[in-house]
Amino acid sequence: MLAPLAAVLLFLAAIVSAFGYLRLEEMEREQEAVKRDVEYAQQRVRLRLLERQEQLMRIARDISNKEVDEEEFMGRAESMVIQYPELQALSWIDERRRVKASYAAPSVAVNQQHIPGEVLRPGETESMYGLARDLLQPVYSQPGAETDSAGLLQLHVPLTDQGRFGGVILGEYSIDSLLRYGVPSEVSAKYAVALLDGKGRLLAGSTVPVRSPIASWLPWTAPQANEYEVPVSPVGNGLVIRAQAYRTSLGVIGSGLFWLVGTLSAMTAWMLIGNWRHTRRRLQAQRALVAETNFRRAMENSMLTGMRALDMQGRITYVNAAFCQMTGWSEAELVGRTPPFPYWPEEDRELLADRLEDELQGRTRPGGFQVRVKRKDGSRFDARLYMSPLVDAKGRQTGWMTSMTDITEPNRIREQLQASHERFTTVLEALDASVSVAPLGSEELLFANKLYRQWFGTNTAGHLQMVAQAGVPDQPRTDESLDEVDSFVGLPTGQLEAVQAGNAEIFVHELGKWLEVRSRYLNWVDGRLAQMVITTDITARRLAEEQAAAQAERAQTASRLITMGEMASSVAHELNQPLTAINNYCNGMVSRIKGKQIQEQDLLAALDKTARQAQRAGQIIQRIRTFVKRSEPNRQLADVTQMVTEAVELAEIELRRRNVRLSHYVAARLPQLMVDPILIEQVLVNLLKNAAESIELAQRPTARRSVELRVVPKSVEGQPVVEFSVRDSGQGLAPEVMARLYEAFFSTKAEGMGIGLSLCRSIVESHQGRMLAENIYNGTEVAGCLFSFWIPVSGATNNIAGKDAGVTA
Structure with a gap:
């Protein structure tokens, strides 16, 4: 009787062990399910955060481009807060930490809102503001538990203006709403989902009770709370999502099924034990075989590298999908083929046959070798082959495995880069300007073209001389320059590269030349900060x-x-x-x-x-x-009225001779102009004389023989100017004359030299002014011509005031 009893006990022990094993596998599956669902929920929350981040970055980009003002920002912020419940508030903070505009949901407490005009409160928000300013990247932060905003997640999106920091867009998320609307409902129904901070403190969600101490050392006897947690990207370790599975069963020992199975197993053990063992082993082997086959097939199909297997005689025994894609031949067309292979180009077959023979003899190259491969359509591509021996389970070599990589594009890029470098070097050597590059704080010459070497040799003396004479600092100086410290600590290399090039003109006595020196900072190929100097004769x-x-x-x-x-x-x-x-x-x-x-x-x-x-x-x-x-030329503060009076006295002699009436109007209280009065008088006399000649050439009657000179204040593009205009009643200007009006030595008068108007415009433009000419029409008839020019008001003169109140003569 002891033998059957021992057999039964052993069978029951086996059943218990089997149930324990199955329970452990079930727990592992549950754990995998929790992990999968948590990662799915994390992806949903991550996508929701990234969508909001992209929208805030779009607003920040529009603000940086001056396309959004405070009112437009408030409208967008209100629309986003209403549309996305997890978004509680949006604030626009400038570079001085001052809130320019802010909108918060009605549920946000007053003490948590940012009031426009106030300065950013000190604390973690200010530190994250500084981090966003330094990195110029979006920064997430979760305020500490002691602050009023402990339940909020903050996103600082920096504003940039031509590479300079211009403030941040501060978005505040409700962590509870993020959990409620971000986690899928199917996940929250199955698990107790919670959001934790970096220290494990609960921010939102719920947890399940910890299992009993007895269940901790018998995991299969009672159900446990499977849990899994993962950081939420892009926030990082500061925000963790955790899910805990609810208890759904009573465990193995408390289940009646266990006792029923045990009883039935005891009754049928002698009949089923052999069949059960055999079936179990066969299923395990089948699963292992299927898993290995699927793994091998997935690995082969995912590879971009072509794989080819040869036996010891050089016959193809295997090719993967990538190899067939590269060559254009199918697996059926290649497997079983012997040299020469169909993808060998005809002109390279002898060379490839010799290399294959060397490989079959074990004379392989560690770095592989490059060959040309022919596709089925006749086209060629460059490939690199690597070979390794195939060894079976007994350690015997059964063939060779070859991997093939398409290197046509890398070769093309390498050739283009080499050609580009040669063209670049040729252009720089042929420049009629000296180009030199040297690192800051060093006497090493990184690059110098041919003209630099002709002028200054092969050292940095000429480079440093140009930098010194042009007044461009070659390296930063610190008060700690005598200590053994890095003088470039904190140097903003990225902003230095964005600085516009400096420009200066100097005279070099050693060369006897005037040189234009331009310099700018750049990052050299080895990462060092360098200075490039371009010198032109x-x-x-x-x-x-x-x-x-x-x-x-x-x-x-x-x-x-x-x-x-x-x-x-x-x-x-x-x-x-x-x-x-x-x-x-x-x-x-x-x-x-x-x-x-x-x-x-x-x-x-x-x-x-x-x-x-x-x-x-x-x-x-x-x-x-x-x-x-x-x-x-003698520029001085000149009185406009006096200049006009003197010009009129000179021009009236000519106008009276031609029987032309002159009337002039000068606005009262005009500011003084920084001009050469003689040159301005010359312009006025020329314009008045030309007006009289145009009237006489048009043969106008006495009643219409008049010239009007007006001098009034005006504003051009927001800049105060004084405008001089001469209006005549002559025959106007023809279109072909208007096109060449200011061309030197062009004149419509038989005895004219064609330099009057050209000089007048040069004089006006030398005073930073502009001259215009236009015809005056009476219906379709030309009734005269209007010449006008304006001179900008000097900053040291009086302001233009009052209405026009002049004297007409």
């Missing part, structure tokens, strides 16, 4: 500029002389009147003195009139002499 340009300036000055003087030459007859007529009056006064006084018919009072009156006529003639001559006198 501008000696010829400087000489040309000096000659052009001298020629322009002579041209201005010549223009004034030509103008006065054209006005010579009018000037002579103007001088003839006071001179004739002086002659008449003198002859009359001589006759009356000889006849003793003049009294002392009459004599004094006649002499006073004679003196006034002589003074008038002298003023005319002095005005002409001042106008045509050649002098250096």
